[in-house]
Amino acid sequence: MYKDYAGYTTEKLLEDDFFIESIQHPIPETELYWKKQIESGSLDSKEYRLAVHFLHIVKVKVKVLPEDSQSRLWEEINNTNNKLKHSKIRKFRIWGISAACITILIGLSIPFFLSDQTTDISIIASALKPDYSGNTVQLVLPNNRQILINEENSVIQHSSEGIITVNSKKIANEKVEVSKLVETDLEKEFNQLIVPYGKRSTLNLSDGSKLWLNAGSRIVYPIKFASDKREIFVDGEAYLEVFHDANRPFIVKTNQMDIKVLGTSFNVTAYKNDKLSSVVLVSGSVQIKVNDKQNTRLEPNKMFLFSEGVVQIKEVNVSDYTLWKEGLYSFDNESLTTILERLVRYYGKKIHYTPDIGTLKCSGKLDMQDNLEVVLDGLNISKQSLTLYNRIITEIYSFYKIYFHYR
Amino acid sequence: MLETECQDQVLWDLFLSGDDTAYSSIYKLYVQPLYSYGVQFTFDSGLVEDSIHDLFVKLYQNRKNLHTTDNIKLYLFAALKNQLFDIFKKNVSFSQIDTIEPVFVVDYTIEDEIIKDEQERLLIDKVIYMLEVLTPRQKEVIYYRYQERLSYDEICKIMGMNYQSIQNLLQRSFKKLRTTFSHLQLLSVSALGLIYYLHFLFLCE
Numbered sequence: 001m002y003k004d005y006a007g008y009t010t011e012k013l014l015e016d017d018f019f020i021e022s023i024q025h026p027i028p029e030t031e032l033y034w035k036k037q038i039e040s041g042s043l044d045s046k047e048y049r050l051a052v053h054f055l056h057i058v059k060v061k062v063k064v065l066p067e068d069s070q071s072r073l074w075e076e077i078n079n080t081n082n083k084l085k086h087s088k089i090r091k092f093r094i095w096g097i098s099a100a101c102i103t104i105l106i107g108l109s110i111p112f113f114l115s116d117q118t119t120d121i122s123i124i125a126s127a128l129k130p131d132y133s134g135n136t137v138q139l140v141l142p143n144n145r146q147i148l149i150n151e152e153n154s155v156i157q158h159s160s161e162g163i164i165t166v167n168s169k170k171i172a173n174e175k176v177e178v179s180k181l182v183e184t185d186l187e188k189e190f191n192q193l194i195v196p197y198g199k200r201s202t203l204n205l206s207d208g209s210k211l212w213l214n215a216g217s218r219i220v221y222p223i224k225f226a227s228d229k230r231e232i233f234v235d236g237e238a239y240l241e242v243f244h245d246a247n248r249p250f251i252v253k254t255n256q257m258d259i260k261v262l263g264t265s266f267n268v269t270a271y272k273n274d275k276l277s278s279v280v281l282v283s284g285s286v287q288i289k290v291n292d293k294q295n296t297r298l299e300p301n302k303m304f305l306f307s308e309g310v311v312q313i314k315e316v317n318v319s320d321y322t323l324w325k326e327g328l329y330s331f332d333n334e335s336l337t338t339i340l341e342r343l344v345r346y347y348g349k350k351i352h353y354t355p356d357i358g359t360l361k362c363s364g365k366l367d368m369q370d371n372l373e374v375v376l377d378g379l380n381i382s383k384q385s386l387t388l389y390n391r392i393i394t395e396i397y398s399f400y401k402i403y404f405h406y407r
Numbered sequence: 408m409l410e411t412e413c414q415d416q417v418l419w420d421l422f423l424s425g426d427d428t429a430y431s432s433i434y435k436l437y438v439q440p441l442y443s444y445g446v447q448f449t450f451d452s453g454l455v456e457d458s459i460h461d462l463f464v465k466l467y468q469n470r471k472n473l474h475t476t477d478n479i480k481l482y483l484f485a486a487l488k489n490q491l492f493d494i495f496k497k498n499v500s501f502s503q504i505d506t507i508e509p510v511f512v513v514d515y516t517i518e519d520e521i522i523k524d525e526q527e528r529l530l531i532d533k534v535i536y537m538l539e540v541l542t543p544r545q546k547e548v549i550y551y552r553y554q555e556r557l558s559y560d561e562i563c564k565i566m567g568m569n570y571q572s573i574q575n576l577l578q579r580s581f582k583k584l585r586t587t588f589s590h591l592q593l594l595s596v597s598a599l600g601l602i603y604y605l606h607f608l609f610l611c612e
Contacts, residue, residue: 010584054584059516
């Protein structure tokens with residue numbers, strides 16, 4: 001009936017299904033059987049015990065997903081399936097971007113459950129997970145065509161007729177590009193401009209608005225603005241000069257803020273991975289809504305700060321926050337950590353420094369057209385003048401060093 | 408075994424043809440095993456739930472293009488594993504230098520053991536040591552073979568390795584078992600029985 005296990009080693013036992021079954025689900029018959037095998041001397045007791053031991057050692061703690069969680073998860077699955085059925089987002093568009101397949105689903109599922117008022121652009125934006133790891137600025141057109149731009153600074157122009165030029169070279173004709181698409185509703189077709197670390201870009205939109213994008217940023221914008229509003233999505237830092245159009249308010253959506261303008265110039269900082277978001281208004285007026293709550297009106301020369309649920313408004317020297325687009329970085333009593341992190345983004349290179357000097361406060365202006373080495377040298381000088389005012393750190397200061405290495 | 412294969416085929420084909428009840432049955436049958444499996448790769452329970460969500464949405468949206476199968480469990484397990492790996496790859500932010508891959512991070516029942524005396528302490532220490540020297544791949548194969556009771560053929564498919572490689576992983580694990588316990592006097596079978604009875608208690612929490 002059963003096999004003969006004479007002379008079986010631990011290893012052979014562990015490959016035997018009957019043995020495994022007997023130990024994992026013992027019944028009186030099998031227990032008796034194995035006992036007899038050992039007592040008769042045909043099966044070595046030590047080999048047997050070691051095999052049993054192994055089976056017990058590798059037993060895993062079973063983690064259970066509770067019933068209510070299972071139901072909740074199922075509801076979420078159904079919701080997502082329903083939304084996908086009714087939404088105007090074409091299926092091919094979702095599966096066409098194969099590398100981002102999974103993340104698109106994640107991007108879609110979460111907004112649905114947060115708020116029904118989330119418009120398509122936020123969904124699209126969170127779905128289009130950008131690849132910042134490259135060294136090139138990327139302009140991604142709706143048909144998935146990617147235009148790579150190697151220059152450190154670039155100007156992308158959308159003419160009102162739909163011609164796209166990059167650094168004065170004609171790259172594409174939107175009318176031609178979109179004719180290849182099935183969907184003819186141009187307001188639902190989006191471009192994405194990705195600016196990685198170490199690069200900057202200027203974007204001129206078809207309505208006449210101008211945007212300067214800082215390193216490590218991206219913007220999602222439709223080929224054609226809607227008739228009642230002009231909506232874009234920004235992750236990172238951008239300076240905008242919005243073309244005045246009373247009939248179409250310009251709305252900048254970020255991870256947490258909605259900034260509504262009519263025609264005005266302002267700077268928005270909203271890096272997805274940073275806790276702090278801010279808006280600095282140069283001229284005109286903007287209305288800011290955070291996480292769908294509370295509208296705040298901002299005046300020129302004021303800065304709106306949002307961090308971890310707390311809103312702050314303060315008066316600032318706007319050039320401190322907008323000079324980056326000229327390649328200048330001006331700061332007043334800023335912590336060294338903040339300054340260095342900005343340089344890391346701007347240059348796309350890593351900077352190492354001992355944590356203790358991070359809290360040092362510095363004021364000054366850096367010309368970022370220079371190489372990073374020159375800039376950091378400049379920092380050393382400005383820090384030294386600081387030490388004159390800070391007796392506590394004067395002595396220890398000579399031991400602090402900033403060094404950097406190239407990625 | 409042929410019966411379950413038949414049943415799987417029927418259920419799956421029904422789902423592929425657009426039957427929503429079949430879809431929901433598949434979910435009810437496999438959500439728990441998928442969850443228990445998924446958490447072996449990450450401590451983040453939410454991530455596993457998200458992956459299951461994405462997996463089922465993807466299945467539904469794509470059902471017209473999916474292959475048929477007579478082994479739904481293996482199909483879903485392999486799909487979930489791919490899903491988790493993809494999510495991990497995408498979540499690596501650009502500032503991180505090292506790549507992060509999900510590794511098998513199993514919680515073994517032995518960790519809940521109550522130490523009664525020195526002899527048990529010695530035994531448990533040895534066990535913990537052995538578990539620590541097992542590589543994630545070895546742990547993964549052991550999981551499939553002894554916890555999920557998959558066939559060698561199924562293990563080859565889900566790990567994307569050939570039979571010989573799977574065998575090697577297992578044999579190396581057995582070798583570690585031998586070397587860890589070579590000098591230790593194993594307790595008598597009955598005493599062993601008592602310790603492992605306690606394991607069962609912890610299992611049914």
